[in-house]
Amino acid sequence: MTPHDTLVLRVAGRPVGRYVTRPELPARLSPRPYLHPVTTLAGTAVTELGPADHTHHLGVGVAVPDVEGHNFWGGRTYVRDQGPTELDNHGAQRHTAFQLRDPDGFVEELRWVASGAELLRERRTVAATELTDTAWALDFTFSVTNVTAQALSIGSPATNGRPGAAYGGFFWRARKEAAAPDVFTGERAGEAEVHGARADWLAMAGADWTLVFAGATEETRGDPWFVRTAEYPGVGSSLASARRLPIAPGDTVVRRIVTVVADGRLGRDEAAALVRKAVSQ
Template identity: 35%
Template structure:
């Protein structure tokens, strides 16, 4: 463990856990061992606010392939790196032998740097039938908020297509399911957040925001037991190719949302090309009115502009 700043961390050779003072605020499992049908891949869980409230869930019974916050792509050519059944035009969801996995290869860099935590690792993506299709370098940073009531996760993925062919990346919507374009950096909230508030730029709220474009989106939920509120906000990097992205979001029957860069249009991932996507996730204690959300989003955008993420592989 390293204790040179208010942040500290430990690594058990499968996951890293980051603490702010005495509170464990995030665990990133970088070497996942979930079942093949769940598309094993790295994920963040549990995630806690500075007040200690958990704002993520792992393997909920209704969708056991949902994992806290994870980079997940359900329509990667014919392969599924999301988990669960695959949607096929005119056939609804079908269980297919196509659930791929993202395998941890090596840690590139980890440590504390100027009051933030950094972690970079190399991954390879494998189809269920054993073909390697992607080499990835992934970097994260965790940055305490200056207000003492929030912290920010910066997430960057650099994926290189090594499959030997172009790959079309889409979603259930590009396959024919209306307004179901999920895929990308996806957050699944705790059970008690069902019925919570989805909020976006300009004061818009509710599930009508699903499928709309914007630079950020947020979810405010209330916890059982303590009855406290917490806020999760995700900001898209202005340099991302599909910026501003369409968003997938739900508050019923469960809480989830995330930027969905392949929501309504397939994107060609050319053989040999590298695709970069970068986001800031703000975990904030308490309820958030529109003014606070705008300020959190502005701070997240500033972090994305000025905070380096990953080390060179």
């Protein structure tokens, strides 16, 4: 996974994330830019890259398992009435250029390519902002446009027949520790309760860190949360849960997730207050 081009995100002069634009990855991992490592202000890592349990999990980024049958997630593809299957259908997100590149953020252009053709063009905007002396926020927006002459649609294993597996979109593979992290929203707690739920924010708390995720647009808040804690620690926002997401030629889908990265274990009130501050900035 040797990077060809990287940049370092900084908050108050401290490095908090490394963004890799051109990783050397095999095709079955669906090569794509990612953020790793991401750390708290105290330096605690809160991401994982290519872990043994899911080698296609790449820190923080955008991953979609089904764009008109093309896999931009990595690994096996879920096939209806057949299950997870190794297919030669992997796409790649290719970095084109930075429109803006500063220590605290960037604007990037990408091409989503599969089978030799460009399907989607993406503009990705990422910014890192200090919240307190123990917390900062990662503001991540992606806009994908259908650049083909035909309608495209985004699917997931859930829309292809696997209940509870509506992953695809923004995804954060968190740090795996001896004990599974706690996960909660303002009203619910535990993986079984928060997975698949819609909530203004969702928190995941590890041994000495907390991540608080929030959808920052009306469309993003309408997406259910994809959550794993027992098998591995990961949180995503589901683009295609109950049905496929269509994108007509020339149309654009936009999603914005703001994530609080905090030292220590936050309670509900602390998490809610910090994420409100982060989204309003």
